[in-house]
Amino acid sequence: MTLRSDLQVIAEMVTPNARVLDIGCGDGTLLRHLASVRNIDGRGIELSQAGVNSCVAQGLSVVQGDADTDLKDYPTAGFDYAILSQTLQATQRPKIVLDDLLRIGRRAIVSFPNFGHWRVRLHLLIHGTMPETERLPDRWYETQNIHLCTMRDFVRLCAASGIAIEQALWVDSTGLPHAFKGDSTRANLFGEQGVFLLSRPAQV
Numbered sequence: 001m002t003l004r005s006d007l008q009v010i011a012e013m014v015t016p017n018a019r020v021l022d023i024g025c026g027d028g029t030l031l032r033h034l035a036s037v038r039n040i041d042g043r044g045i046e047l048s049q050a051g052v053n054s055c056v057a058q059g060l061s062v063v064q065g066d067a068d069t070d071l072k073d074y075p076t077a078g079f080d081y082a083i084l085s086q087t088l089q090a091t092q093r094p095k096i097v098l099d100d101l102l103r104i105g106r107r108a109i110v111s112f113p114n115f116g117h118w119r120v121r122l123h124l125l126i127h128g129t130m131p132e133t134e135r136l137p138d139r140w141y142e143t144q145n146i147h148l149c150t151m152r153d154f155v156r157l158c159a160a161s162g163i164a165i166e167q168a169l170w171v172d173s174t175g176l177p178h179a180f181k182g183d184s185t186r187a188n189l190f191g192e193q194g195v196f197l198l199s200r201p202a203q204v
Contacts, residue, residue, distance in 0.1 A: 003033055005175035006085060006111040009195045013109055013167060014038050018080035021045070021104060023067050024087035028055035031062070043079075045070065068092045071100035079104055085111045086193075090144040095161065102163065102200045111195040114170070116150030116188040135192055151180065151187055151194040158198065167197040 003011065007030045014020060016038050022031050025044035028051075034040040044062035046052045055062035067084065068091050082105030084097070089112050091097045101108035113135050114120075123131035130140040138144070149157075151170060158165055168180035170191025180187045180194065187194075 003029065005171050005177075006193045006195050007033070008175075009169055009171060009177045010083060010085060010109050010111060011037065013195075013197045014040065014081055014083075017041075019043075019078070020081045020083060021074070021079045022083045022085075023071070023101070024084060025055065025060075025062055026051050028058055028060045028062060030083070030085065031055070031060050032058065067097050067100075071097065071104060074100075074104045076103050077106055079106070081105050081107050081109055083109045085109075086113065088112045089115075089147050089149065091147065094147050094149075095157065098157070098161065098163070098198075102198060106199070107166070108198040109196070110154075110198065111193055112149065112154070113145075114151050114188065114191045114194050115148040116152060117192050118189045121189075151184075151191055154194060154196065158196075162201065164199045164201050165196055166199055169195045171195065 011033055014034055018040050020034060020040045020042045022044045025031055025046050031042040031044050035042055044055060044060060045065040046062055047066055049064060052062055052064045067087060082101040084101060088094050088110055119133060120131050169177040170180050170187040171177050171193040172190055173192050
């Protein structure tokens with residue numbers, strides 16, 4: 001089974017035997033992989049009925065739901081990890097969704113396309129239009145991405161929200177992950193995707 005590059009990075013962040021909630025789980029590719037290589041107890045939420053049907057047909061425990069409205073129904077600290085891959089930018093209230101992830105999971109793992117990538121910047125500079133790339137194939141008026149952010153934006157959101165970044169990686173155009181350190185300009189320019197392992201520091 002071939003995993004999308006960000007899902008490979010996410011899978012490496014999950015410890016064996018963990019309880020995992022995958023939000024926006026699609027056809028269940030990540031849940032299946034984690035069950036196989038990490039022996040997780042996995043659950044999923046997926047907006048599309050087709051995705052839910054595909055997951056259920058494979059024996060996965062997935063329900064239909066919306067990250068913007070349904071996460072409030074999940075118990076606090078009910079999971080070891082709450083995962084949101086390539087979905088944060090499509091949510092209506094990303095900060096609230098992020099807060100919910102860190103309430104539901106002891107840790108959260110988030111991946112998203114980096115709109116600060118040099119190809120995105122160059123396309124906008126030269127053509128004056130929103131770019132269409134392999135990672136961002138939809139026209140601006142058809143895309144589900146409504147809150148565009150760069151890796152630097154995300155790091156600053158975490159700092160403003162009191163969220164600890166335990167691990168941060170950027171994935172290049174070949175799918176290779178690299179360590180993201182600080183407020184790296186290199187990562188913000190050359191990372192096509194960002195993958196972050198997050199936690200909420202204990203209150204003293």
